[in-house]
Amino acid sequence: xxxxxxxxxxxxxxxxxxxxxxxxxxxxxxxxxxxxxxxxxxxxxxxxxxxxxxxxxxxxxxxxxxxxxxxxxxxxxxxxxxxxxxxxxxxxxxxxxxxxxxxxxxxxxxxxxxxxxxxxxxxxxxxxxxxxxxxxxxxxxxxxxxxxxxxxxxxxxxxxxxxxxxxxxxxxxxxxxxxxxxxxxxxxxxxxxxxxxxxxxxxxxxxxxxxxxxxxxxxxxxxxxxxxxxxxxxxxxxxxxxxxxxxxxxxxxxxxxxxxxxxxxxxxxxxxxxxxxxxxxxxxxxxxxxxxxxxxxxxxxxxxxxxxxxxxxxxxxxxxxxxxxxxxxxxxxxxxxxxxxxxxxxxxxxxxxxxxxxxxxxxxxxxxxxxxxxxxxxxxxxxxxxxxxxxxxxxxxxxxxxxxxxxxxxxxxxxxxxxxxxxxxxxxxxxxxxxxxxxxxxxxxxxxxxxxxxxxxxxxxxxxxxxxxxxxxxxxxxxxxxxxxxxxxxxxxxxxxxxxxxxxxxxxxxxxxxxxxxxxxxxxxxxxxxxxxxxxxxxxxxxxxxxxxxxxxxxxxxxxxxxxxxxxxxxx
Numbered sequence: 001x002x003x004x005x006x007x008x009x010x011x012x013x014x015x016x017x018x019x020x021x022x023x024x025x026x027x028x029x030x031x032x033x034x035x036x037x038x039x040x041x042x043x044x045x046x047x048x049x050x051x052x053x054x055x056x057x058x059x060x061x062x063x064x065x066x067x068x069x070x071x072x073x074x075x076x077x078x079x080x081x082x083x084x085x086x087x088x089x090x091x092x093x094x095x096x097x098x099x100x101x102x103x104x105x106x107x108x109x110x111x112x113x114x115x116x117x118x119x120x121x122x123x124x125x126x127x128x129x130x131x132x133x134x135x136x137x138x139x140x141x142x143x144x145x146x147x148x149x150x151x152x153x154x155x156x157x158x159x160x161x162x163x164x165x166x167x168x169x170x171x172x173x174x175x176x177x178x179x180x181x182x183x184x185x186x187x188x189x190x191x192x193x194x195x196x197x198x199x200x201x202x203x204x205x206x207x208x209x210x211x212x213x214x215x216x217x218x219x220x221x222x223x224x225x226x227x228x229x230x231x232x233x234x235x236x237x238x239x240x241x242x243x244x245x246x247x248x249x250x251x252x253x254x255x256x257x258x259x260x261x262x263x264x265x266x267x268x269x270x271x272x273x274x275x276x277x278x279x280x281x282x283x284x285x286x287x288x289x290x291x292x293x294x295x296x297x298x299x300x301x302x303x304x305x306x307x308x309x310x311x312x313x314x315x316x317x318x319x320x321x322x323x324x325x326x327x328x329x330x331x332x333x334x335x336x337x338x339x340x341x342x343x344x345x346x347x348x349x350x351x352x353x354x355x356x357x358x359x360x361x362x363x364x365x366x367x368x369x370x371x372x373x374x375x376x377x378x379x380x381x382x383x384x385x386x387x388x389x390x391x392x393x394x395x396x397x398x399x400x401x402x403x404x405x406x407x408x409x410x411x412x413x414x415x416x417x418x419x420x421x422x423x424x425x426x427x428x429x430x431x432x433x434x435x436x437x438x439x440x441x442x443x444x445x446x447x448x449x450x451x452x453x454x455x456x457x458x459x460x461x462x463x464x465x466x467x468x469x470x471x472x473x474x475x476x477x478x479x480x481x482x483x484x485x486x487x488x489x490x491x492x493x494x495x496x497x498x499x500x501x502x503x504x505x506x507x508x509x510x511x512x513x514x515x516x517x518x519x520x521x522x523x524x525x526x527x528x529x530x531x532x533x534x535x536x537x538x539x540x541x542x543x544x545x546x547x548x549x550x551x552x553x554x555x556x557x558x559x560x561x562x563x564x565x566x567x568x569x570x571x572x
Contacts (some may be wrong), residue, residue, distance in 0.1 A: 010136055010180075012282070054085070058436075072099040073101065091129045130175045132161070229297075240344070249358065250357075275366055335466065355522065391414035395449070403423075455482065472546065
């Protein structure tokens with residue numbers, strides 16, 4: 001069936017192939033050079049377009065949608081520096097293994113470096129953070145029919161290849177650069193049916209013999225510690241790990257952003273490690289460390305794992321390189337963690353020789369929880385008291401997005417794994433784009449609320465995101481207003497510096513009440529625990545508009561309390 005769309009055949013081919021390869025969401029930013037792309041996408045019929053003006057924000061919105069849907073998401077920008085604004089989000093997506101499809105419009109090759117408007121060298125601009133870049137030449141109406149057919153065949157092949165590259169193996173962003181010549185606004189009647197190239201990939205699982213060999217090699221009484229970094233929710237993985245956690249010689253620790261649930265999984269890693277005496281810590285060094293997911297947030301856990309000098313280390317997951325963060329790596333397992341741990345759990349079920357390794361870890365976890373409760377009960381109003389109140393009271397079906405810095409670290413001290421889903425941009429751990437990522441996540445998560453908990457510096461950095469037309473009442477934001485970058489008051493390298501407040505913490509001017517009113521948010525605020533208790537329920541139940549809750553805590557005490565928490569519990 002024909003329809004009126006752009007006359008640019010490469011744009012029509014792109015739109016059809018995006019839909020054929022499972023893309024349903026596209027984040028678009030305005031421009032002249034990319035207008036034929038937007039027309040083709042909008043008129044394709046099965047793609048949802050999400051308009052975002054600022055490309056830096058748009059990249060993170062696309063990331064938020066992709067991480068929640070576990071599907072490829074495209075984003076489209078015009079020529080020139082627009083593409084460079086995608087770089088932070090694309091770098092984060094690369095390490096989060098999110099298959100973003102970066103589409104940039106470009107001038108024809110002959111005009112690059114010729115002082116023409118909005119031209120720069122776009123192919124390769126995102127270099128190390130994309131799996132591939134394809135540069136599709138411009139076609140001209142004056143070209144011969146044979147030349148046009150050849151150009152269409154090339155575009156078809158390159159786009160198919162890029163989309164397959166993004167979505168198979170270790171998923172990651174790809175870059176499609178479309179050279180487009182004038183005129184740009186011409187429409188035509190078209191019925192595009194480009195060739196779709198599919199890929200059949202072989203199964204990637206262990207043989208029965210291999211799974212039995214691995215299972216018997218770490219059977220009780222060998223001590224096994226499984227540690228999970230950031231990972232998307234995976235029911236198969238969760239179920240397999242709970243089977244393993246039932247074994248007496250296996251302990252499972254998971255950070256909040258590992259998205260694992262179950263009482264037999266230790267979620268408060270730092271609190272547990274702080275409860276150990278030096279003798280206990282040494283006796284609990286594992287024989288085998290098995291890690292999965294992305295980079296750990298907990299420095300204390302990383303230091304503990306690096307001390308386990310005699311341990312083997314297996315890392316499970318599809319990796320772009322050999323990852324040896326703990327300097328103990330002995331085995332790379334290039335498999336999806338859910339498949340691997342399911343097979344390992346089955347192989348280990350016959351091996352139940354008595355062992356107290358798991359029991360001792362869980363006793364330490366319970367002891368750590370008691371000590372933490374006692375510590376928090378004695379401290380004054382602060383960031384820690386605010387998180388202690390909020391985190392247990394977040395509705396279970398809400399998705400939580402966390403900004404970087406101290407926010408994600410505080411959350412981990414109190415999260416017990418009951419939150420439906422928890423995410424943070426921990427691929428490269430930047431503070432940019434946290435609000436935009438949460439907006440994208442809320443676009444994708446339609447079942448309930450997406451809650452962003454962020455610091456005032458992170459909120460100020462991405463303040464333009466509040467103007468997004470994509471925001472709905474399903475988005476709620478808590479801003480911890482603690483006088484700027486409180487992480488610098490906590491970490492040893494900066495806590496003592498005279499320049500700390502002026503040049504590092506840099507308390508932002510953030511008129512949240514006025515911003516909320518201007519952008520149509522409901523606004524709540526609290527400056528002590530009693531006010532927080534009063535306002536929290538109102539914040540939770542306001543479903544008429546998106547909402548902001550400003551939680552004001554003293555800048556001077558937050559870093560001292562957090563540092564004191566680690567020092568006291570460690571020296572208990």
